[in-house]
Amino acid sequence: MILPIIAYGDPVLRKVAEDIAQDYPNLEGLISNMWDTMYNANGVGLAAPQIGLPIRLFMVDTTPFSDDEELEEKEQKALKDFKRVFINAHIVEETGEEWAFNEGCLSIPDIREDVSRKDTLTISYLDADFKPCTETYDGLLARVIQHEYDHIEGVLFTDKLSTLKKRLLKSRLVNISKGKVKVDYRMRFPLEKKAR
Template sequence: MILPIVAYGDPVLKKVAQDITPEYPNFVELLENMYETMYNAFGVGLAAPQIGLPIRLFVVDATPFSEDEDLTEEEQKELQGFKKAFVNAKITAEEGDEWAFNEGCLSIPDVREDVFRKSKITIEYLDENFEPKVETYNGLIARVIQHEYDHIDGILFTEKLSTLKKRLIKGRLDNISKGKIKVDYKMRFPNQKKKR
Protein backbone atom coordinates (compact mmCIF):
# COMPACT_ATOMS: atom_id res chain seq x y z
CA MET A 1 0.00 0.00 0.00
CA ILE A 2 1.33 3.42 -0.94
CA LEU A 3 1.43 5.68 2.12
CA PRO A 4 1.45 9.48 2.16
CA ILE A 5 4.89 10.99 2.70
CA VAL A 6 5.04 13.57 5.47
CA ALA A 7 6.12 17.01 4.26
CA TYR A 8 8.64 19.44 5.69
CA GLY A 9 7.30 21.17 8.79
CA ASP A 10 5.72 18.11 10.41
CA PRO A 11 7.03 17.67 13.99
CA VAL A 12 7.63 13.92 13.44
CA LEU A 13 10.54 14.81 11.12
CA LYS A 14 12.30 16.60 14.01
CA LYS A 15 11.93 13.81 16.60
CA VAL A 16 14.69 11.39 17.54
CA ALA A 17 13.04 8.06 16.68
CA GLN A 18 12.69 5.12 19.07
CA ASP A 19 14.12 1.59 18.76
CA ILE A 20 11.69 -1.21 17.95
CA THR A 21 11.52 -4.91 18.84
CA PRO A 22 10.69 -7.96 16.68
CA GLU A 23 7.17 -7.73 18.17
CA TYR A 24 6.51 -4.44 16.36
CA PRO A 25 2.97 -4.83 14.92
CA ASN A 26 2.68 -5.73 11.21
CA PHE A 27 6.41 -5.22 10.64
CA VAL A 28 6.62 -7.23 7.39
CA GLU A 29 3.65 -5.34 5.95
CA LEU A 30 5.19 -2.02 7.06
CA LEU A 31 8.43 -2.85 5.21
CA GLU A 32 6.52 -3.76 2.05
CA ASN A 33 4.53 -0.52 2.26
CA MET A 34 7.70 1.53 2.76
CA TYR A 35 9.37 0.03 -0.32
CA GLU A 36 6.19 0.51 -2.37
CA THR A 37 5.88 4.14 -1.19
CA MET A 38 9.56 4.84 -1.95
CA TYR A 39 9.40 3.33 -5.47
CA ASN A 40 6.16 5.18 -6.23
CA ALA A 41 7.94 8.47 -5.42
CA PHE A 42 11.13 7.46 -7.34
CA GLY A 43 13.21 7.60 -4.15
CA VAL A 44 16.33 5.65 -3.22
CA GLY A 45 15.66 5.73 0.52
CA LEU A 46 12.76 6.21 2.93
CA ALA A 47 12.78 6.50 6.71
CA ALA A 48 9.82 5.65 8.96
CA PRO A 49 9.48 9.27 10.22
CA GLN A 50 8.75 10.25 6.60
CA ILE A 51 5.54 8.21 6.80
CA GLY A 52 4.72 9.60 10.23
CA LEU A 53 6.23 6.83 12.41
CA PRO A 54 8.86 7.93 14.99
CA ILE A 55 10.72 4.60 14.90
CA ARG A 56 14.34 3.73 13.98
CA LEU A 57 13.69 2.09 10.64
CA PHE A 58 14.69 3.00 7.11
CA VAL A 59 14.90 1.28 3.74
CA VAL A 60 17.36 1.87 0.92
CA ASP A 61 17.54 0.76 -2.71
CA ALA A 62 20.52 2.39 -4.43
CA THR A 63 19.96 0.61 -7.78
CA PRO A 64 18.93 3.80 -9.67
CA PHE A 65 22.41 5.27 -8.99
CA SER A 66 24.03 2.27 -10.74
CA GLU A 67 23.18 3.83 -14.11
CA ASP A 68 25.35 6.90 -13.42
CA GLU A 69 27.96 6.98 -16.18
CA ASP A 70 30.37 9.04 -14.04
CA LEU A 71 30.90 6.02 -11.78
CA THR A 72 33.44 3.26 -12.28
CA GLU A 73 32.19 -0.16 -13.34
CA GLU A 74 32.99 -1.44 -9.84
CA GLU A 75 30.92 1.33 -8.22
CA GLN A 76 28.02 0.66 -10.59
CA LYS A 77 28.12 -3.06 -9.71
CA GLU A 78 28.10 -2.29 -5.98
CA LEU A 79 25.02 -0.05 -6.34
CA GLN A 80 23.14 -2.47 -8.60
CA GLY A 81 20.63 -4.34 -6.45
CA PHE A 82 21.79 -2.74 -3.17
CA LYS A 83 18.50 -3.06 -1.28
CA LYS A 84 18.35 -3.25 2.51
CA ALA A 85 16.25 -2.47 5.55
CA PHE A 86 17.99 -0.95 8.57
CA VAL A 87 16.40 -1.41 12.01
CA ASN A 88 17.66 0.37 15.16
CA ALA A 89 20.72 1.57 13.26
CA LYS A 90 23.70 3.27 14.87
CA ILE A 91 26.51 4.79 12.81
CA THR A 92 29.63 4.04 14.85
CA ALA A 93 32.22 5.72 12.59
CA GLU A 94 32.33 8.36 9.86
CA GLU A 95 35.70 8.64 8.15
CA GLY A 96 37.46 9.99 5.09
CA ASP A 97 37.28 13.32 3.33
CA GLU A 98 34.05 15.26 3.18
CA TRP A 99 32.61 15.49 -0.33
CA ALA A 100 29.68 17.36 -1.80
CA PHE A 101 26.74 15.74 -3.53
CA ASN A 102 23.46 17.27 -4.68
CA GLU A 103 20.85 15.80 -2.32
CA GLY A 104 17.09 15.90 -2.35
CA CYS A 105 14.44 14.46 -0.05
CA LEU A 106 10.96 13.05 -0.64
CA SER A 107 9.69 15.13 2.32
CA ILE A 108 11.13 18.30 0.73
CA PRO A 109 10.14 18.04 -2.94
CA ASP A 110 11.79 20.31 -5.53
CA VAL A 111 14.60 21.40 -3.20
CA ARG A 112 18.06 20.07 -4.06
CA GLU A 113 21.31 21.34 -2.57
CA ASP A 114 24.93 20.25 -2.23
CA VAL A 115 25.55 18.58 1.12
CA PHE A 116 28.98 17.68 2.50
CA ARG A 117 29.35 14.27 4.14
CA LYS A 118 32.21 11.95 5.04
CA SER A 119 32.96 9.32 2.41
CA LYS A 120 33.03 6.18 4.62
CA ILE A 121 30.79 4.91 7.42
CA THR A 122 30.54 1.92 9.73
CA ILE A 123 27.02 1.08 10.85
CA GLU A 124 25.55 -1.40 13.34
CA TYR A 125 21.95 -2.39 12.72
CA LEU A 126 19.41 -5.20 12.67
CA ASP A 127 18.26 -6.49 9.29
CA GLU A 128 14.61 -7.19 8.40
CA ASN A 129 14.86 -10.49 10.34
CA PHE A 130 16.26 -8.63 13.37
CA GLU A 131 19.67 -10.25 12.85
CA PRO A 132 22.54 -8.01 14.06
CA LYS A 133 24.97 -6.66 11.41
CA VAL A 134 28.06 -4.47 11.40
CA GLU A 135 29.03 -3.18 7.95
CA THR A 136 31.22 -0.54 6.34
CA TYR A 137 30.20 1.43 3.26
CA ASN A 138 31.82 4.01 1.00
CA GLY A 139 30.74 6.59 -1.55
CA LEU A 140 27.13 6.86 -2.70
CA ILE A 141 25.86 3.96 -0.58
CA ALA A 142 27.38 5.58 2.51
CA ARG A 143 25.72 8.88 1.56
CA VAL A 144 22.25 7.39 1.06
CA ILE A 145 22.54 5.63 4.42
CA GLN A 146 23.75 8.84 6.14
CA HIS A 147 20.82 10.80 4.69
CA GLU A 148 18.26 8.23 5.89
CA TYR A 149 20.04 7.81 9.23
CA ASP A 150 19.71 11.56 9.80
CA HIS A 151 15.92 11.13 9.48
CA ILE A 152 15.78 8.72 12.42
CA ASP A 153 17.80 11.25 14.43
CA GLY A 154 15.35 14.04 13.54
CA ILE A 155 17.74 15.82 11.15
CA LEU A 156 16.88 17.03 7.63
CA PHE A 157 19.50 17.67 4.94
CA THR A 158 18.49 21.35 4.84
CA GLU A 159 19.94 21.74 8.36
CA LYS A 160 23.39 20.93 6.96
CA LEU A 161 23.32 23.96 4.63
CA SER A 162 24.97 27.34 5.18
CA THR A 163 22.98 30.11 6.87
CA LEU A 164 22.76 31.93 3.53
CA LYS A 165 21.43 28.85 1.69
CA LYS A 166 18.87 28.30 4.47
CA ARG A 167 17.66 31.89 4.08
CA LEU A 168 17.43 31.52 0.30
CA ILE A 169 15.20 28.42 0.49
CA LYS A 170 13.08 29.48 3.50
CA GLY A 171 10.13 30.61 1.35
CA ARG A 172 10.14 27.38 -0.63
CA LEU A 173 10.20 25.32 2.58
CA ASP A 174 7.25 27.33 3.98
CA ASN A 175 5.30 26.68 0.76
CA ILE A 176 6.05 22.94 0.98
CA SER A 177 4.73 22.78 4.57
CA LYS A 178 1.52 24.54 3.39
CA GLY A 179 1.07 22.18 0.44
CA LYS A 180 1.65 24.97 -2.10
CA ILE A 181 3.58 22.67 -4.42
CA LYS A 182 2.84 20.21 -7.20
CA VAL A 183 3.94 16.67 -6.35
CA ASP A 184 3.23 13.48 -8.27
CA TYR A 185 3.08 11.25 -5.18
CA LYS A 186 0.87 11.16 -2.08
CA MET A 187 1.90 13.64 0.62
CA ARG A 188 0.61 14.94 3.94
CA PHE A 189 1.24 18.65 4.55
CA PRO A 190 1.34 19.84 8.18
CA ASN A 191 0.28 23.46 7.57
CA GLN A 192 -2.15 23.03 4.69
CA LYS A 193 -5.28 25.12 5.05
CA LYS A 194 -8.41 22.96 5.00
CA LYS A 195 -10.73 23.60 2.06
CA ARG A 196 -14.18 24.73 3.20
Protein backbone atom coordinates in the same frame (compact mmCIF):
# COMPACT_ATOMS: atom_id res chain seq x y z
CA MET B 1 -0.19 0.03 0.11
CA ILE B 2 1.13 3.45 -0.80
CA LEU B 3 1.27 5.77 2.19
CA PRO B 4 1.40 9.59 2.15
CA ILE B 5 4.88 11.03 2.65
CA ILE B 6 5.14 13.61 5.42
CA ALA B 7 6.23 17.04 4.19
CA TYR B 8 8.77 19.44 5.64
CA GLY B 9 7.49 21.26 8.71
CA ASP B 10 5.83 18.29 10.42
CA PRO B 11 7.24 17.77 13.95
CA VAL B 12 7.66 14.01 13.39
CA LEU B 13 10.57 14.78 11.06
CA ARG B 14 12.40 16.46 13.97
CA LYS B 15 12.06 13.66 16.53
CA VAL B 16 14.91 11.34 17.43
CA ALA B 17 13.30 8.00 16.60
CA GLU B 18 12.93 5.10 19.05
CA ASP B 19 14.30 1.57 18.71
CA ILE B 20 11.69 -1.08 18.03
CA ALA B 21 11.31 -4.70 19.16
CA GLN B 22 10.89 -7.71 16.88
CA ASP B 23 7.20 -7.91 17.83
CA TYR B 24 6.47 -4.38 16.57
CA PRO B 25 2.87 -4.53 15.27
CA ASN B 26 2.62 -5.67 11.64
CA LEU B 27 6.30 -4.90 10.96
CA GLU B 28 6.40 -7.03 7.82
CA GLY B 29 3.36 -5.21 6.40
CA LEU B 30 4.87 -1.84 7.33
CA ILE B 31 8.13 -2.65 5.53
CA SER B 32 6.19 -3.79 2.46
CA ASN B 33 4.12 -0.58 2.47
CA MET B 34 7.27 1.52 2.83
CA TRP B 35 8.86 -0.17 -0.22
CA ASP B 36 5.65 0.49 -2.20
CA THR B 37 5.62 4.12 -1.05
CA MET B 38 9.29 4.69 -1.86
CA TYR B 39 9.09 3.14 -5.35
CA ASN B 40 5.87 5.03 -6.13
CA ALA B 41 7.72 8.30 -5.39
CA ASN B 42 10.85 7.21 -7.35
CA GLY B 43 12.95 7.36 -4.19
CA VAL B 44 16.14 5.46 -3.37
CA GLY B 45 15.55 5.60 0.38
CA LEU B 46 12.74 6.11 2.85
CA ALA B 47 12.71 6.41 6.64
CA ALA B 48 9.78 5.68 8.97
CA PRO B 49 9.52 9.33 10.16
CA GLN B 50 8.75 10.24 6.54
CA ILE B 51 5.51 8.26 6.83
CA GLY B 52 4.76 9.65 10.31
CA LEU B 53 6.33 6.98 12.54
CA PRO B 54 9.13 8.06 14.91
CA ILE B 55 10.82 4.64 14.89
CA ARG B 56 14.36 3.61 13.89
CA LEU B 57 13.53 2.01 10.57
CA PHE B 58 14.68 2.97 7.10
CA MET B 59 15.31 1.32 3.77
CA VAL B 60 17.60 1.87 0.82
CA ASP B 61 17.57 0.62 -2.77
CA THR B 62 20.38 2.23 -4.79
CA THR B 63 19.78 0.19 -7.96
CA PRO B 64 18.65 3.31 -9.94
CA PHE B 65 22.10 4.90 -9.37
CA SER B 66 23.97 1.86 -10.73
CA ASP B 67 23.71 2.89 -14.38
CA ASP B 68 25.17 6.37 -13.82
CA GLU B 69 27.99 6.46 -16.37
CA GLU B 70 29.89 9.11 -14.40
CA LEU B 71 30.54 6.58 -11.61
CA GLU B 72 33.47 4.17 -11.59
CA GLU B 73 32.63 0.56 -12.45
CA LYS B 74 33.42 -0.57 -8.88
CA GLU B 75 30.91 1.90 -7.46
CA GLN B 76 28.28 0.97 -10.06
CA LYS B 77 28.61 -2.67 -8.95
CA ALA B 78 28.25 -1.72 -5.26
CA LEU B 79 25.05 0.22 -6.03
CA LYS B 80 23.53 -2.41 -8.33
CA ASP B 81 20.89 -4.49 -6.59
CA PHE B 82 21.73 -3.00 -3.16
CA LYS B 83 18.42 -3.27 -1.36
CA ARG B 84 18.42 -3.28 2.42
CA VAL B 85 16.24 -2.65 5.46
CA PHE B 86 17.93 -1.00 8.47
CA ILE B 87 16.27 -1.45 11.88
CA ASN B 88 17.54 0.22 15.09
CA ALA B 89 20.57 1.54 13.19
CA HIS B 90 23.38 3.40 14.92
CA ILE B 91 26.40 4.88 13.16
CA VAL B 92 29.60 3.52 14.69
CA GLU B 93 32.00 5.81 12.82
CA GLU B 94 32.21 8.24 9.92
CA THR B 95 35.65 8.71 8.35
CA GLY B 96 37.41 9.90 5.21
CA GLU B 97 37.30 13.11 3.25
CA GLU B 98 34.17 15.24 3.13
CA TRP B 99 32.71 15.52 -0.36
CA ALA B 100 29.76 17.41 -1.75
CA PHE B 101 26.90 15.83 -3.66
CA ASN B 102 23.57 17.20 -4.81
CA GLU B 103 20.87 15.76 -2.53
CA GLY B 104 17.10 15.87 -2.53
CA CYS B 105 14.44 14.41 -0.26
CA LEU B 106 10.92 13.04 -0.78
CA SER B 107 9.76 15.13 2.22
CA ILE B 108 11.22 18.29 0.65
CA PRO B 109 10.14 18.11 -3.00
CA ASP B 110 11.59 20.43 -5.64
CA ILE B 111 14.63 21.43 -3.57
CA ARG B 112 18.08 19.98 -4.29
CA GLU B 113 21.31 21.27 -2.79
CA ASP B 114 24.95 20.24 -2.46
CA VAL B 115 25.59 18.63 0.93
CA SER B 116 29.02 17.68 2.30
CA ARG B 117 29.38 14.34 4.08
CA LYS B 118 32.24 12.06 5.08
CA ASP B 119 33.14 9.43 2.49
CA THR B 120 32.99 6.29 4.66
CA LEU B 121 30.63 5.07 7.34
CA THR B 122 30.41 2.06 9.63
CA ILE B 123 26.90 1.29 10.84
CA SER B 124 25.40 -1.34 13.12
CA TYR B 125 21.78 -2.36 12.62
CA LEU B 126 19.33 -5.22 12.51
CA ASP B 127 18.20 -6.47 9.11
CA ALA B 128 14.58 -7.33 8.21
CA ASP B 129 14.99 -10.70 9.99
CA PHE B 130 16.38 -8.94 13.10
CA LYS B 131 19.83 -10.38 12.43
CA PRO B 132 22.55 -8.05 13.84
CA CYS B 133 24.91 -6.56 11.24
CA THR B 134 27.84 -4.16 11.37
CA GLU B 135 29.01 -3.02 7.95
CA THR B 136 31.19 -0.36 6.35
CA TYR B 137 30.14 1.52 3.21
CA ASP B 138 31.76 4.25 1.17
CA GLY B 139 31.00 6.61 -1.69
CA LEU B 140 27.46 7.14 -2.91
CA LEU B 141 26.17 4.10 -1.00
CA ALA B 142 27.42 5.60 2.27
CA ARG B 143 25.82 8.93 1.39
CA VAL B 144 22.36 7.45 0.77
CA ILE B 145 22.56 5.57 4.08
CA GLN B 146 23.75 8.72 5.90
CA HIS B 147 20.84 10.71 4.45
CA GLU B 148 18.27 8.14 5.60
CA TYR B 149 20.02 7.71 8.96
CA ASP B 150 19.71 11.46 9.52
CA HIS B 151 15.91 11.06 9.29
CA ILE B 152 15.84 8.73 12.31
CA GLU B 153 17.95 11.30 14.18
CA GLY B 154 15.50 14.14 13.39
CA VAL B 155 17.90 15.78 10.92
CA LEU B 156 17.10 16.93 7.37
CA PHE B 157 19.60 17.60 4.60
CA THR B 158 18.65 21.28 4.66
CA ASP B 159 20.06 21.46 8.22
CA LYS B 160 23.51 20.88 6.74
CA LEU B 161 23.37 23.95 4.49
CA SER B 162 24.96 27.32 5.19
CA THR B 163 22.97 29.96 7.07
CA LEU B 164 22.73 32.03 3.90
CA LYS B 165 21.45 29.09 1.83
CA LYS B 166 18.85 28.29 4.54
CA ARG B 167 17.65 31.90 4.47
CA LEU B 168 17.34 31.80 0.69
CA LEU B 169 15.27 28.61 0.87
CA LYS B 170 13.03 29.66 3.77
CA SER B 171 9.99 30.80 1.76
CA ARG B 172 10.14 27.71 -0.48
CA LEU B 173 10.25 25.47 2.61
CA VAL B 174 7.23 27.28 4.11
CA ASN B 175 5.38 26.77 0.82
CA ILE B 176 6.14 23.04 0.96
CA SER B 177 4.66 22.92 4.49
CA LYS B 178 1.51 24.57 3.13
CA GLY B 179 1.24 22.17 0.20
CA LYS B 180 2.12 24.85 -2.34
CA VAL B 181 4.31 22.50 -4.36
CA LYS B 182 3.70 20.21 -7.31
CA VAL B 183 4.30 16.53 -6.54
CA ASP B 184 3.28 13.35 -8.33
CA TYR B 185 3.05 11.19 -5.20
CA ARG B 186 0.85 11.26 -2.10
CA MET B 187 1.93 13.71 0.60
CA ARG B 188 0.65 15.05 3.88
CA PHE B 189 1.39 18.72 4.46
CA PRO B 190 1.46 19.93 8.09
CA LEU B 191 -0.08 23.33 7.36
CA GLU B 192 -2.66 22.00 4.90
CA LYS B 193 -4.04 19.12 7.02
CA LYS B 194 -5.08 16.82 4.18
CA ALA B 195 -3.25 14.24 2.11
CA ARG B 196 -3.34 14.38 -1.65
